[in-house]
Amino acid sequence: MKFNTRYTEYNNYKKDLEDRAFCGYDTSFGRMISSGICGTDEHVLKGELVVNYPLIPGHEGAGIVESVGDGVCAVKPENGQCDACLYPKGNFCDKQDVLPCSGLMLDGTSRFSCRGRTIYHSFRTSTFTEYTVVPEIAVVKIDDAAPMDKVCLISCGVPTGYGAAVNSAKNSYLVTPGSTCVVFGLGGVGSAIVMGCKASGASRIIGVDINEEKFPRAKALGVTDCLNPNKLQKPVHEVVKEMTGVGVHFAFEAIGRVDTMDAAWNSCNDSYGVCLIVGLAPSDAQLCLEAAKIVSGKTLKGVCLGDYKTRDCIPQIVTDYLQNKINIDPLVTHQLPFNKLDEALELYHSGKVIRCVLLF
Template sequence: MENHHQKATNGFSEPTDYSTAGRVITCKAAVVWVPGEPFVMEQVQVDPPQKLEVRIKILFTSICHTDLSAWLGENEAQRAFPRILGHEASGIVESVGEGVMDIKQGDHVVPIFNGECGECKCCKSEKTNICSNSGVNGFKKVMTNDGKSRFSTKDGKAIYHFLNTSTFSEYTVLESACVAKIDPEAPMKKMTLLSCGVSTGVGAAWNTANVQPASTVAIFGLGSVGLAVAEGARARGASKIIGVDINPDKFIKGQEMGVTNFINPTEPGKPVHERIREITDGGVDYSFECVGNLDVLREAFLSTHEGWGFTVILGIHAAPTTLPFHPMELFNGRGIIGSVFGGFKGKSQLPHFAKQCMRGVVGLDKFITHELPFEKINDAFQLLIEGKSLRCVLQL
């Protein structure tokens, strides 16, 4: 890797020599060659950013269930190898391509898989955080500019991108629409969580559902996203937050995020939605499905109160199956919607959310359960597989 003069700042070594701008950088990356096989630490070539692109030095990256499913090749959209996965990270801008005006060398940033170009009809609307040009696209594996990858092996073999980000590399190249600038005083390790899990969950509670004070909430699946929903609901003053998970240990962690009641669906008794209706006088105001399972989605939908109950889908449903209820069931006043990246517009709204986290409105420390060096990425994935970690942060 190219050498830099470095200085200690904010808990990491920050590059102060940007002589690599415009040049190919050789650096270390964790490459998946075959689905399900261990990550291989490789020396890869990272090209300079092209028009409206940014090259970032990654400082910290963490692992999400979406990375796990992509590594296993579970989703057809993600089966493109060799590939550099990863989409939760924080870093420093090393160089920018032609036309990039809002980001410069040295900026502290987080990559965002659901970009915000600022120019399309959706970006100009306050009704959505979808971006027609740089939104999340599981099938995308190369850059938009020229249809090529910015990663390659030393012998010139292309290595594919992942979710607009590819953060399991010491350097990565993204479209500028997928880079959010944050306060340089923000703790970079914690800011890593804002790239996906915490923003997705908290945003679903704040932006998509707009949870109100004293309301009731049910969360199906207490992984990182589900617990982030709980943290968001707690911050909004929800009076009852019911966590549903087959792992009773999740309730212990959930209590830190505001979960007040716990239901294990594997225990004998009435269906989950009936139990929730009993303890909430007819059903919760908001339910969140964070598993990606149709049976769980139906329970989440039926657990809400008739007349106004609202269900938010956060789980990734890989198979193209239909929703598990009759259209007439919507006539009793319940609503349902999917949420991408918690409804946050990444470039324009994430910086403010980062400042809220810095003030302690959302507690990020609670989500980091493990920390390892980048070279231990296979160990980090095993922790996630075994259900032992919420977020394992890797330092590069």
């Protein structure tokens, strides 16, 4: 299996990873405490995104900064340098190194090597490692009281999903009390979307997943109806339209597949429905929509990290969690030591987890 091959390769490098990571200009050298395994890591390991291999995966981490390079001045409020950071509603910072992912730091070098061979970073983070080097823009200081074995999820899954419902949708896209919603994919991100829809007072939240093991936890979080597309006699969007009569106000895609993006789009109300694409599709995939339908008034919106300006918002979400304004505990269904990464990945593939957190 591609995944295991890549992983074995990575593991061999990791075993030999000498303490070669170093901290340079504008970088922080950090000891990882915890890391989630996110659907995006799976995309990386399956070879679906443009990245350089071998790399150290993982981007949903919490840790302790042990040293900083020249030029790091604690925590600046925002990156403030690229167009997306300067624009009030933008958040897709140039420096995140996501689409495509060069695997290099801002100065064009990698800080990991093994036996003379370069090992690449992922998304300027790389959290499946005891120590990492990241640029200053990839770190935020959080409340000292935060439970480190859980708040790693607030680096990606929680803001990505929760924010898609409560934040991205600011202005006309906001999930409002009484809204009807459908969420495609009930993994870590989809579950956080469900929490956001519930918190916003949605009257109906339809959860769609091919793995029915996801249904009981999704219902506990607020899903009112569960659908397994593989067990339906007709396309899932037709069933959603029938269930709601007119299509949903909000459809979220949190899988990263074009067929489910299409289904989400077609589940929306033709006149005022909003389709929010949260899942990351394979790099070479094209989305093909019925063009004439767009004029009827519905909206297609992409959402990265819940549209949050993450360096401002992540510390606030951590504080909100500490103040019981948002509860991320139900998302952390499993925890395993980092040396059981194989087992954690098996659990991830089995679908028995929402998130399994690796502990260092």
